[in-house]
Amino acid sequence: xxxxxxxxxxxxxxxxxxxxxxxxxxxxxxxxxxxxxxxxxxxxxxxxxxxxxxxxxxxxxxxxxxxxxxxxxxxxxxxxxxxxxxxxxxxxxxxxxxxxxxxxxxxxxxxxxxxxxxxxxxxxxxxxxxxxxxxxxxxxxxxxxxxxxxxxxxxxxxxxxxxxxxxxxxxxxxxxxxxxxxxxxxxxxxxx
Numbered sequence: 001x002x003x004x005x006x007x008x009x010x011x012x013x014x015x016x017x018x019x020x021x022x023x024x025x026x027x028x029x030x031x032x033x034x035x036x037x038x039x040x041x042x043x044x045x046x047x048x049x050x051x052x053x054x055x056x057x058x059x060x061x062x063x064x065x066x067x068x069x070x071x072x073x074x075x076x077x078x079x080x081x082x083x084x085x086x087x088x089x090x091x092x093x094x095x096x097x098x099x100x101x102x103x104x105x106x107x108x109x110x111x112x113x114x115x116x117x118x119x120x121x122x123x124x125x126x127x128x129x130x131x132x133x134x135x136x137x138x139x140x141x142x143x144x145x146x147x148x149x150x151x152x153x154x155x156x157x158x159x160x161x162x163x164x165x166x167x168x169x170x171x172x173x174x175x176x177x178x179x180x181x182x183x184x185x186x187x188x189x190x191x192x
Contacts, residue, residue: 013038013048014062017055018099025105026056026112053116060117063096064124068131070094075135081145082187089183092128092162093175101172129155136190145190158186 016037020029031052035045049055074087100106113121132155139145147154161182169175 010048010058013040013045014055014059017052018059021056021059021109021112022099022103022105025108026052026116027108056112057117057120060113060120060124063094064120064127066096067092067094067124068127071128071131080187081190082184085183085187086180088132089158089162089179090176092159093166093179097166097175098172101169101175125159129159131155132158143192146192147190154190 013034016039017029017034020033020037023029024033029052031045032042034052034055035042038045049058070091071088074091075084077084077087100109103109129152133152136145136147136151136154140147140151162179165175165178165182169178
């Protein structure tokens with residue numbers, strides 16, 4: 001899972017945690033497993049995080065920070081609207097989506113996300129909606145796309161539909177194709 005935390009020790013801990021969660025699931029991964037994976041003692045790990053739930057929330061927050069940066073970059077690249085949206089929507093899920101959907105414990109990780117990191121997900125989703133809202137409003141003001149309603153409504157639809165693609169896909173390949181198809185559909189609707 002991508003993280004945007006610049007502290008090297010925290011990065012090592014989060015990477016070890018992600019590897020443990022992916023391999024064993026959230027419930028079966030212990031703080032001992034994470035400490036061992038990070039090459040540190042359990043007491044040293046507790047100096048950084050109070051429990052594995054806090055680690056999981058940090059992973060979710062890192063995912064959203066990375067997604068924001070990658071979506072912003074994708075939307076700023078010159079190119080056709082369909083290409084911009086395809087890159088942005090692919091970045092919306094990022095490498096994390098592939099890792100979760102190909103893990104034997106992917107469904108458990110999706111469930112843990114909601115129960116352990118619901119507030120972080122809510123805040124992250126709001127930040128992505130805001131990013132899309134600002135981009136759509138700016139692009140419409142510059143005459144580069146056509147909005148039939150409010151930018152915030154279209155941004156909300158982007159996020160809701162991408163979540164729907166994620167929750168209804170049986171494999172990462174199905175998810176990837178669904179995201180591409182949705183980007184093409186949105187680009188058609190927004191074209192001048």
